[in-house]
Amino acid sequence: MAPSQTTVEQLKRQLQEAEAQVTQLKLQNTALQSMISVAEKQLKIDIRKKYGSKRSRS
Known part of the structure; x- marks a missing residue:
């Protein structure tokens, strides 16, 4: 059984x-790490x- 086209499209969208x-x-992790580094240096x-x-x- 081949998966339906709709299922494949849904999986691609989810991916x-x-x-x-x-x-x-x-990006959020990088920003937080940068904020911690700056705070460590300043404080x-x-x-x-x-x-x-x-x-x-x-």
Whole structure:
């Protein structure tokens, strides 16, 4: 059974929408990373988590 033309068109449209969303999210991620970098430089503090460091106990 071959998929109907409508189904193929719907899948192509969904793929285009997903690709557009991925592009938008990549741009948003880049903007947020840039904002964090600027804030770290201006405020002279570390904002990003350091993944090797141990947590302090309260």
